[in-house]
Amino acid sequence: MSKQKRRSKLSFFALDPKCDKYINWAVALLLLAGTFTIISTNVGKTTSAPNIVPKVLMKQCMFVLCGYIAMWFMNRWFRFKWYSKLENGIIIALLIMLILPLFSAEIGGSHAWILIGGISLQPSEFAKPLIMIICATCLYRAKTKTVMLKEKGHLFIKAWAAFIVIFFIVAMQKDMGTLVIICFIFLSCIMIPRYVVLQRMQRLLKLFVYGAIAAAIVLFGITNIGTEIIKHTSLAHIAVRVENFKDPYTDVYGDGYQPANSLYGIASSDIRGKGIGNSTRKYGYLTQADNDYILAVLLEETGVFGLFGLVILYGMIEIRLFYYAFKTSEDMYKVILGGTGVYLFMHFFLNAGGVACLIPFTGVPLLFISSGGTSLMSIMLTMGLAQNCICSIRRKEMDRLL
Numbered sequence: 176m177s178k179q180k181r182r183s184k185l186s187f188f189a190l191d192p193k194c195d196k197y198i199n200w201a202v203a204l205l206l207l208a209g210t211f212t213i214i215s216t217n218v219g220k221t222t223s224a225p226n227i228v229p230k231v232l233m234k235q236c237m238f239v240l241c242g243y244i245a246m247w248f249m250n251r252w253f254r255f256k257w258y259s260k261l262e263n264g265i266i267i268a269l270l271i272m273l274i275l276p277l278f279s280a281e282i283g284g285s286h287a288w289i290l291i292g293g294i295s296l297q298p299s300e301f302a303k304p305l306i307m308i309i310c311a312t313c314l315y316r317a318k319t320k321t322v323m324l325k326e327k328g329h330l331f332i333k334a335w336a337a338f339i340v341i342f343f344i345v346a347m348q349k350d351m352g353t354l355v356i357i358c359f360i361f362l363s364c365i366m367i368p369r370y371v372v373l374q375r376m377q378r379l380l381k382l383f384v385y386g387a388i389a390a391a392i393v394l395f396g397i398t399n400i401g402t403e404i405i406k407h408t409s410l411a412h413i414a415v416r417v418e419n420f421k422d423p424y425t426d427v428y429g430d431g432y433q434p435a436n437s438l439y440g441i442a443s444s445d446i447r448g449k450g451i452g453n454s455t456r457k458y459g460y461l462t463q464a465d466n467d468y469i470l471a472v473l474l475e476e477t478g479v480f481g482l483f484g485l486v487i488l489y490g491m492i493e494i495r496l497f498y499y500a501f502k503t504s505e506d507m508y509k510v511i512l513g514g515t516g517v518y519l520f521m522h523f524f525l526n527a528g529g530v531a532c533l534i535p536f537t538g539v540p541l542l543f544i545s546s547g548g549t550s551l552m553s554i555m556l557t558m559g560l561a562q563n564c565i566c567s568i569r570r571k572e573m574d575r576l577l
Contacts (some may be wrong), residue, residue, distance in 0.1 A: 183431075188247060190246070190250050190251070193565070194250065195495050195499070196561045197492075197495050198496070201489075201491045201492045202543065205544060209389070209544035210236075210470060211233075211451065212324075212544060213231060214231060217231045218452065221540040234546075234548075238547075239550055240369045242548075242554075245559060246556060246558055248556075248559065249559030249563055250559040250560075250563050253311055269341075270299035270344065273302065273341065273344045274346055275298065277347060285349045285350040286350075286352065287349075287514050297353075297361065297549040299348065299350060300553040301343050302345065302353075302357055304518075304553060304560060306338060306357060306360055307518075310364035313331050314507040317330060322328070334361070334364070341356065343430040352538050354540070356525070362384060362574050363513055366381075367506065367514075368506045372398035375572060376544055380394075395535070401417070402417045416535045418535045419532070420532050420535040422434045436461055437531075437532070438531070439456065439460075441530075442470065442476070445478055447477075447480060448474070448475060448478030448480065448481060449476055451477065452476065455475075456475055457472050466540060466546050467539075468528075469541055470527055493516050493519060493520065496516040497512070500513050501570050502568060503568045508564040515558070518554070519554070521532055523541065525539040526539050526545075527541070
């Protein structure tokens with residue numbers, strides 16, 4: 176095979192040359208940091224499972240490969256034109272996938288996972304990028320159907336319908352972390368477009384969000400009213416998490432075991448940390464060390480420098496996403512880029528805040544870092560979609576200059 180043919184085959188599987196290189200490098204470095212940390216956390220399990228490290232490495236490599244394929248596909252092949260024709264089928268398929276976990280065993284107080292061949296999948300993760308795409312597609316259709324921009328309540332009617340159904344199914348799963356993120360992604364997508372027909376609804380949504388946040392702070396933060404109410408419902412596990420957030424040391428050997436040990440691990444590291452692989456809390460103290468509490472292990476080993484590095488990499492992605500969102504005049508691109516930025520930020524905020532006991536723990540993974548194939552594939556798919564929009568923006572800019 177000639178060198179030219181080999182190059183053409185390799186270039187077929189490469190991302191679009193117009194992709195933002197800063198985002199690609201940040202994603203690659205986060206994945207590398209995540210892989211090393213996942214391996215490090217699983218070293219603590221080698222006493223009971225000697226071969227766990229190579230198995231975990233192979234599993235992580237498979238997840239990264241699947242994530243890259245999802246990113247590549249969305250970057251290279253996604254088009255609003257063909258998606259709009261397949262949208263109804265895709266939405267129905269996702270709703271069926273969301274319903275299936277309701278019949279599975281409860282894990283951590285939620286019915287959010289399905290087991291296939293020893294691998295757990297969380298279908299609700301894919302609702303996050305889908306809700307963005309549905310909102311953006313509404314704006315895509317409005318370019319040809321101008322009546323959607325003139326009649327109140329017509330523009331996002333399909334997005335609202337999909338969101339309400341997804342909201343109730345995820346609420347039935349009792350996965351509050353995922354539900355909060357889906358809500359914020361949807362609200363950000365609705366708030367971005369600037370059309371007269373949307374202004375009243377956007378004002379009402381702002382008031383509702385501010386009111387809901389204030390009520391949550393009063394009911395669960397300042398007082399114990401909310402906690403006492405949900406203690407006697409099927410959401411009792413959330414009441415426990417709220418109590419642990421307020422004081423993780425009241426039940427160190429019970430429900431507060433993991434949050435307390437998370438704080439012990441973070442506090443025991445200095446600016447430089449204990450060194451990669453030298454965490455002590457991963458040896459049985461944190462049962463979710465490679466997933467929900469991976470940040471605690473990472474900070475224990477790398478200290479403030481590790482946190483600073485994470486913030487820089489996440490910050491770089493956020494800055495580039497919003498740079499292009501403000502640069503383009505296309506609302507559908509703004510929605511995708513802005514929604515992706517909110518998606519990434521909310522995961523970091525909820526995970527880091529929960530691990531540090533600054534907010535109640537939600538079980539939300541740290542994107543690109545935590546183990547878990549579904550969350551990785553979902554965010555990689557979303558990054559591919561964002562890069563697809565960036566490529567279109569850059570090409571239009573080049574055409575305008577020429």
